[in-house]
Amino acid sequence: xxxxxxxxxxxTAGPIGGPIGGATRGPWVRVxxxxxxxxxxxTALVVLALVVLAAVFAPLLTPQNPYDLMQxxxxxxxxxxxxxxxxxxxxxxxxxxxxxxxxxxxxxYGLRISLxxxxxxxxxxALVGASLGLFAAYVGGRTETAIMRIVDLQLSFPSxxxxxxxxxxxxxxxxxxVLALIIVEWASYARTARGTxxxxxxxxxxxxxxxxxVPMRRIIFRHLLPNCxxxxxxxxxxxxxxxISLEATLSFLxxxxxxxxxxxxxxxxxxxxxxxSGQYWLSFYPGIALLVTIVAINLVGDQFRDVxxxxxxx
Amino acid sequence: MIxxxxxxxxxxxxxxxxxxxxVFVGLNVIGNPVDILISPDADQAERLRVIAELGLDQPLVxxxxxxxxxxxxxxxxxxYVFNQPALQVILQRMPATLELAVIAVGFATLVGLxxxxxxxxxxxxxxxxxxxAGSILGFSLPTFWIGLMLIMVFAVQLGWLPSGGRGETxxxxxxxxxxxxxxxxxxxLLPALNLSLFKMALIMRxxxxxxxxxxxxxxxxYARARGLTEQxxxxxxxxxxxxxPIVTVIGIEFGSVIAFSVVTETxxxxxxxxxxxxxxxxxxxxxxxxxxxxxxxxVFVWINFAVDVVYTLLDPRVRLGQKGSAR
Numbered sequence: 001x002x003x004x005x006x007x008x009x010x011x012t013a014g015p016i017g018g019p020i021g022g023a024t025r026g027p028w029v030r031v032x033x034x035x036x037x038x039x040x041x042x043t044a045l046v047v048l049a050l051v052v053l054a055a056v057f058a059p060l061l062t063p064q065n066p067y068d069l070m071q072x073x074x075x076x077x078x079x080x081x082x083x084x085x086x087x088x089x090x091x092x093x094x095x096x097x098x099x100x101x102x103x104x105x106x107x108x109y110g111l112r113i114s115l116x117x118x119x120x121x122x123x124x125x126a127l128v129g130a131s132l133g134l135f136a137a138y139v140g141g142r143t144e145t146a147i148m149r150i151v152d153l154q155l156s157f158p159s160x161x162x163x164x165x166x167x168x169x170x171x172x173x174x175x176x177x178v179l180a181l182i183i184v185e186w187a188s189y190a191r192t193a194r195g196t197x198x199x200x201x202x203x204x205x206x207x208x209x210x211x212x213x214v215p216m217r218r219i220i221f222r223h224l225l226p227n228c229x230x231x232x233x234x235x236x237x238x239x240x241x242x243x244i245s246l247e248a249t250l251s252f253l254x255x256x257x258x259x260x261x262x263x264x265x266x267x268x269x270x271x272x273x274x275x276x277s278g279q280y281w282l283s284f285y286p287g288i289a290l291l292v293t294i295v296a297i298n299l300v301g302d303q304f305r306d307v308x309x310x311x312x313x314x
Numbered sequence: 315m316i317x318x319x320x321x322x323x324x325x326x327x328x329x330x331x332x333x334x335x336x337v338f339v340g341l342n343v344i345g346n347p348v349d350i351l352i353s354p355d356a357d358q359a360e361r362l363r364v365i366a367e368l369g370l371d372q373p374l375v376x377x378x379x380x381x382x383x384x385x386x387x388x389x390x391x392x393x394y395v396f397n398q399p400a401l402q403v404i405l406q407r408m409p410a411t412l413e414l415a416v417i418a419v420g421f422a423t424l425v426g427l428x429x430x431x432x433x434x435x436x437x438x439x440x441x442x443x444x445x446x447a448g449s450i451l452g453f454s455l456p457t458f459w460i461g462l463m464l465i466m467v468f469a470v471q472l473g474w475l476p477s478g479g480r481g482e483t484x485x486x487x488x489x490x491x492x493x494x495x496x497x498x499x500x501x502x503l504l505p506a507l508n509l510s511l512f513k514m515a516l517i518m519r520x521x522x523x524x525x526x527x528x529x530x531x532x533x534x535x536y537a538r539a540r541g542l543t544e545q546x547x548x549x550x551x552x553x554x555x556x557x558x559p560i561v562t563v564i565g566i567e568f569g570s571v572i573a574f575s576v577v578t579e580t581x582x583x584x585x586x587x588x589x590x591x592x593x594x595x596x597x598x599x600x601x602x603x604x605x606x607x608x609x610x611x612x613v614f615v616w617i618n619f620a621v622d623v624v625y626t627l628l629d630p631r632v633r634l635g636q637k638g639s640a641r
Contacts, residue, residue, distance in 0.1 A: 158573040168603050168607070169340040254596055287459040
């Protein structure tokens, strides 16, 4: 899921590659090399990789499963960060909540939900949005106008409002949140894909494919899509960050994930009620985890933008 | 120009109709209103009676027409919780939200514009770089968490400012406002700051980008060559030319500030529309949800319309672009 480009070298990826820079090993090698030029972006990528690994291997890294009630000790409730557990054995690095749940474990488990909701919704939205955008650009005419009008309309409303509306209809739940995020996000992909595709579809190789009678689906997915990928990758990276942030906000408002599957946003929300009485850690540390994740994603996305669009540098 | 205006107006009306259909269908088809309206232990006869009384046995199209007719007369049903007309309940809370939004946009402009100007003019200084890095943080930080941290630092740890509520209000034009009293300002400060941070970063980046684009232009070089003071060059020639996009963005973003006040109001217990809608969704107070969604759609459509019109008036180049395909 890390946005490391690991696709095999595609000879069709014209705009980003070519042997101009002396790189005969394919465009993705050049992208990786350009990416590595910024120490900040590399740091962000490493941090992001660590966050993802921590989420994936959460059961191995945490002293307890925070949602297995058998493993919780109510006597350990509301301990400050760094307190030892009553039964001995391990330290609550980031403190515990009122149930005696280790906050560090809860954060890693929460990360799993936050990341998967963000990534899944961004991927599906990218698939739907990019397909519609490419389709619109390729067929043109009324279909294009209709699709783009919907895109314009949707983008004129703030994302939180659209998501709020959908969740007011559907009620909360992980699937509903993912669905809401997909509906919120697809429009930006469609706009980006169409913009790029409009430029590309006027090029000779598309016209050539058209003349050869290549079927439309094949032209769109085999010829157009690979050449429109760079801006979509940039968009996708940043949208994952936005999706995670929006999901956290919705969960904080009580409209997102259910209590049984707490994401970082819900952890922060649960800690909110103790904030005024001074138990800061319950909201503070999940927020830091959220912040580190989103900042890392944004920095990686920023660097992708620079790598794919050399004009924007400086 | 008049034709364009009429066309744009028709578009705005169409959008409002489309959104009213979406809201209506969304709430009536996806969520079954009967389950929400009728208590689960009502018997079958009682259910049928209520369904007939509410007109829920009619065809959906007919129901929509009835709904629209009532909506146009300002009747969106009574709130289950407050037992008052839904629209009235919302409008009562509107001044609080507007006050917060206006002050937040004001903060964002007053801070973001000068900082962006500085970052654009002295783009190589470490302070400018620091500001730009800070603005990335401003984009990345989730609003609600910043709000919590503001409460933690300024209300809990330092105890300087209150953590929620509107404070003392004073009356103006028959409405209650917080910004007229010192206590009201103490309550306004944190939520307004919280709501403005994102926009502040946005305005700062926009201003910087605008300044960087305008500075190398010939007319700036010429103005300098004429020996105008730097102050005059900046205030007259630079600022004037970057204002169009910034004014537009401030206009568009005003709507989004109102939308995002949902989050800030919930955190700071600010009794505005945003807190109301969240509370209403949580207790399934349908008339309030419908009324809020419709009202906010209307507000948005008109903000977008106004921004479009102002933009066209300010920048003649846009009018030429209208002839092209839909962008």
